[in-house]
Amino acid sequence: MTAVDEKINGVMMLVNDRRWVDVRRLLSSWPPPEIADLISSLKEDPQRILLLRFLPRHLAAGVFSELTPAIQDELLEELTNTEIRTLLADLDPDDRTALMEEMPAEMTRKLLNLLTPNDLKETRVLLGYPENSVGRVMTPDIVYIKEDWSVREAIEHIRNTGRDSETINVVYITDSVGMLIDEITLRQLVLASPEQRIRSLMDYNFIAISAMDDQEEAVRMIKKYNYLALPVVDSAGVILGIVTIDDLMDIADIEATEDFQKISGLSIEPDGDPITNIREASFGLLYKRRIFWLVLLVFANIFTGAGIALYEDAIAQTVALVFFLPLLIASGGNSGSQSATLMVRALATGDVNMKDWGGMLTKETLVGSALGAVMAAAAAALGIFRGGLKLALVVGVSMFLIVIVGSLAGMCLPFIMRKFGRDPATACTPIVTTIADICGVLIYFSIATIVL
Amino acid sequence: MTAVDEKINGVMMLVNDRRWVDVRRLLSSWPPPEIADLISSLKEDPQRILLLRFLPRHLAAGVFSELTPAIQDELLEELTNTEIRTLLADLDPDDRTALMEEMPAEMTRKLLNLLTPNDLKETRVLLGYPENSVGRVMTPDIVYIKEDWSVREAIEHIRNTGRDSETINVVYITDSVGMLIDEITLRQLVLASPEQRIRSLMDYNFIAISAMDDQEEAVRMIKKYNYLALPVVDSAGVILGIVTIDDLMDIADIEATEDFQKISGLSIEPDGDPITNIREASFGLLYKRRIFWLVLLVFANIFTGAGIALYEDAIAQTVALVFFLPLLIASGGNSGSQSATLMVRALATGDVNMKDWGGMLTKETLVGSALGAVMAAAAAALGIFRGGLKLALVVGVSMFLIVIVGSLAGMCLPFIMRKFGRDPATACTPIVTTIADICGVLIYFSIATIVL
Numbered sequence: 085m086t087a088v089d090e091k092i093n094g095v096m097m098l099v100n101d102r103r104w105v106d107v108r109r110l111l112s113s114w115p116p117p118e119i120a121d122l123i124s125s126l127k128e129d130p131q132r133i134l135l136l137r138f139l140p141r142h143l144a145a146g147v148f149s150e151l152t153p154a155i156q157d158e159l160l161e162e163l164t165n166t167e168i169r170t171l172l173a174d175l176d177p178d179d180r181t182a183l184m185e186e187m188p189a190e191m192t193r194k195l196l197n198l199l200t201p202n203d204l205k206e207t208r209v210l211l212g213y214p215e216n217s218v219g220r221v222m223t224p225d226i227v228y229i230k231e232d233w234s235v236r237e238a239i240e241h242i243r244n245t246g247r248d249s250e251t252i253n254v255v256y257i258t259d260s261v262g263m264l265i266d267e268i269t270l271r272q273l274v275l276a277s278p279e280q281r282i283r284s285l286m287d288y289n290f291i292a293i294s295a296m297d298d299q300e301e302a303v304r305m306i307k308k309y310n311y312l313a314l315p316v317v318d319s320a321g322v323i324l325g326i327v328t329i330d331d332l333m334d335i336a337d338i339e340a341t342e343d344f345q346k347i348s349g350l351s352i353e354p355d356g357d358p359i360t361n362i363r364e365a366s367f368g369l370l371y372k373r374r375i376f377w378l379v380l381l382v383f384a385n386i387f388t389g390a391g392i393a394l395y396e397d398a399i400a401q402t403v404a405l406v407f408f409l410p411l412l413i414a415s416g417g418n419s420g421s422q423s424a425t426l427m428v429r430a431l432a433t434g435d436v437n438m439k440d441w442g443g444m445l446t447k448e449t450l451v452g453s454a455l456g457a458v459m460a461a462a463a464a465a466l467g468i469f470r471g472g473l474k475l476a477l478v479v480g481v482s483m484f485l486i487v488i489v490g491s492l493a494g495m496c497l498p499f500i501m502r503k504f505g506r507d508p509a510t511a512c513t514p515i516v517t518t519i520a521d522i523c524g525v526l527i528y529f530s531i532a533t534i535v536l
Numbered sequence: 537m538t539a540v541d542e543k544i545n546g547v548m549m550l551v552n553d554r555r556w557v558d559v560r561r562l563l564s565s566w567p568p569p570e571i572a573d574l575i576s577s578l579k580e581d582p583q584r585i586l587l588l589r590f591l592p593r594h595l596a597a598g599v600f601s602e603l604t605p606a607i608q609d610e611l612l613e614e615l616t617n618t619e620i621r622t623l624l625a626d627l628d629p630d631d632r633t634a635l636m637e638e639m640p641a642e643m644t645r646k647l648l649n650l651l652t653p654n655d656l657k658e659t660r661v662l663l664g665y666p667e668n669s670v671g672r673v674m675t676p677d678i679v680y681i682k683e684d685w686s687v688r689e690a691i692e693h694i695r696n697t698g699r700d701s702e703t704i705n706v707v708y709i710t711d712s713v714g715m716l717i718d719e720i721t722l723r724q725l726v727l728a729s730p731e732q733r734i735r736s737l738m739d740y741n742f743i744a745i746s747a748m749d750d751q752e753e754a755v756r757m758i759k760k761y762n763y764l765a766l767p768v769v770d771s772a773g774v775i776l777g778i779v780t781i782d783d784l785m786d787i788a789d790i791e792a793t794e795d796f797q798k799i800s801g802l803s804i805e806p807d808g809d810p811i812t813n814i815r816e817a818s819f820g821l822l823y824k825r826r827i828f829w830l831v832l833l834v835f836a837n838i839f840t841g842a843g844i845a846l847y848e849d850a851i852a853q854t855v856a857l858v859f860f861l862p863l864l865i866a867s868g869g870n871s872g873s874q875s876a877t878l879m880v881r882a883l884a885t886g887d888v889n890m891k892d893w894g895g896m897l898t899k900e901t902l903v904g905s906a907l908g909a910v911m912a913a914a915a916a917a918l919g920i921f922r923g924g925l926k927l928a929l930v931v932g933v934s935m936f937l938i939v940i941v942g943s944l945a946g947m948c949l950p951f952i953m954r955k956f957g958r959d960p961a962t963a964c965t966p967i968v969t970t971i972a973d974i975c976g977v978l979i980y981f982s983i984a985t986i987v988l
């Protein structure tokens with residue numbers, strides 16, 4: 085049992101005894117994510133809502149935003165309109181937008197009606213940006229200062245306006261029309277002397293991202309420049325908000341999970357999310373995500389069967405040929421999956437892009453040939469043992485060619501997918517395996533007919 | 537061409553004309569990662585070293601730490617001892633440790649000799665922590681304050697000592713023996729009134745990680761608590777330094793790349809790194825990483841061949857059986873790869889752990905059966921078309937069973953790997969495919985012998 089589990093068990097005993105005042109006192113010093121764990125682990129619904137109601141107000145919104153959408157929905161159904169109004173007002177703007185996106189449409193409408201006019205405007209703006217755009221995850225609550233202020237004035241301004249901002253580690257300097265002209269860290273302000281002008285601290289050197297850019301671009305940018313937050317601007321350079329590194333880290337994490345799932349043949353719609361809570365994922369969801377490519381590839385395998393049928397007579401004459409069929413096609417698939425996975429990940433991290441295709445092709449041909457040669461030797465040894473020299477020759481040569489074809493197919497498929505505007509990860513491994521199967525059957529049996 | 541490419545082209549023209557003073561002036565406002573890109577894209581070595589020498593001193597270390605180890609080594613060979621000494625002194629401690637780890641042993645010894653006594657002591661400490669431990673990536677340059685100080689005194693102290701610290705967004709409160717007792721943000725200090733006592737701002741509520749903990753644990757922790765830096769403590773609770781979210785984001789990224797490569801059957805030693813620069817990866821490295829599992833699985837496939845040999849007579853009688861062999865074993869492999877990938881990623885993100893094995897097994901049996909039933913229907917339809925009702929029955933029943941066996945094998949393998957202390961990702965997909973091949977052959981032909 086971890087330390088967190090033990091803490092949770094302690095509170096659970098108080099909850100079971102309905103000693104709510106003690107619960108409230110105890111929880112007031114807990115970090116919100118742990119209180120969220122506690123609420124999730126409560127089984128009876130009345131306890132969940134009671135616990136949320138008994139939390140000190142300054143904690144409730146932070147805890148609520150850490151809960152899963154299913155539990156959020158359940159709790160919102162129980163809360164009164166007044167309670168929801170307070171909760172919504174306390175949520176950070178980006179958490180509020182996330183909540184709107186995740187709730188069923190009916191609940192979203194109800195929530196929008198309970199927002200204050202200002203929050204409603206803010207949420208509408210955030211919801212107006214395309215799915216997966218930077219605009220959807222930015223927070224507009226930041227501090228702006230002017231270049232002709234003194235450091236003392238800037239710090240005074242931060243004291244007055246900074247309390248509600250999500251971060252004030254960086255403050256942004258804008259001109260008279262709101263254009264971003266520089267950024268400066270709170271650290272620089274604290275280290276500077278109070279009488280210095282802001283202008284004297286500026287180097288007019290900053291990085292910004294467009295609200296319409298893809299979130300993946302923001303992830304790449306923040307990794308490259310080692311920032312803690314990126315300013316978000318519109319097409320005219322006017323600052324709209326910031327996107328913070330902790331949100332981008334979560335996005336990078338979900339993108340990686342999505343690639344893992346897509347690459348193994350789970351189908352995820354362009355705007356959909358990967359399965360991130362597999363313990364609670366429903367039977368229906370798992371089935372729906374997995375069945376599409378599995379059945380499609382059953383039909384793609386018609387070609388493997390048809391290929392074999394072409395060589396029915398050869399097989400009837402030398403049944404020993406069949407012994408090596410699974411080995412050969414599996415080897416082509418294994419080698420192809422390796423190169424496909426390497427490429428999908430390299431394309432996702434930006435390590436390679438379309439213009440590297442040619443160069444990678446040459447290298448893959450060399451590596452594939454070397455791998456094929458060693459695997460051919462191993463397969464030929466098995467061939468001698470089971471069917472003599474001639475069979476060994478057929479198996480060895482086939483292995484060599486199948487591994488090269490499999491490797492090249494695996495390397496090229498992600499590039500081809502991207503060329504046609506698809507995600508390179510899409511069902512990459514099973515498609516490559518199927519291609520290797522089909523090519524493998526044709527290569528193996530045609531060499532066998534020639535030699536035997 | 538991107539905006540960055542264009543900027544680089546502009547400087548390249550100046551470099552080619554050897555207008556070094558203009559280069560220096562132009563680059564002084566560039567972010568270090570872009571200057572590093574520029575140095576990497578220079579082809580002739582004398583230009584690289586000249587560019588580094590002409591950089592303003594405050595930029596040189598930041599640029600140097602962004603270069604690849606190969607280029608760093610090349611440049612260090614060219615620099616004089618005095619130049620190296622300055623460069624090392626300007627590097628952040630964690631970048632300095634990373635450099636020592638990445639250089640060949642001979643260069644590391646040379647570098648250690650050129651460190652100042654203080655930096656040497658610090659680097660030795662950092663290098664003393666195990667590979668992949670938090671101690672290796674922490675930075676000891678942070679600001680400590682005492683609880684009985686006023687906010688004014690704390691800010692004064694930060695002004696005096698904070699200039700060399702990697703971050704002062706969070707300052708740490710320690711007791712007389714250096715034990716961490718709380719943390720407080722620079723933001724809180726700036727928002728508080730100058731005469732307030734630090735004690736009045738404290739809530740004695742903080743999260744810390746041990747220097748000996750695995751870096752993956754730090755990644756999980758910072759994701760859960762949404763911090764920008766985690767304090768690192770020794771076993772007695774004394775604070776040693778911090779690990780920052782940007783370093784942890786890079787680590788999370790490399791861990792994901794490692795899992796992608798391992799899962800597809802690339803071999804990476806426990807202390808090794810995944811291939812992160814595939815364009816420059818040598819033929820030898822790619823070959824070495826890929827060959828091990830490919831050849832091992834060739835020999836594992838002896839069992840598939842041996843399985844088929846058992847049923848040689850049945851095959852000779854009904855050659856049409858062979859048509860469906862690749863389809864059936866590929867389907868088992870595809871379905872197994874899906875569940876294996878889902879589990880490997882869920883184990884890596886901490887979404888499931890060992891105690892969920894039982895629950896997942898039940899769900900996987902249900903999902904596998906449903907998938908198997910639909911795929912069996914599809915395969916049986918192909919079977920009728922090609923060999924009549926009896927063959928359709930054999931193919932359908934085999935498909936149903938093979939998909940269930942493949943799914944369960946794929947789901948269990950990552951748990952079994954972890955149970956035996958191995959990385960669940962290790963060669964997961966090709967092993968599952970091979971298991972599905974072997975079981976598939978046995979299931980298919982034994983059902984065929986019974987029915988036909």
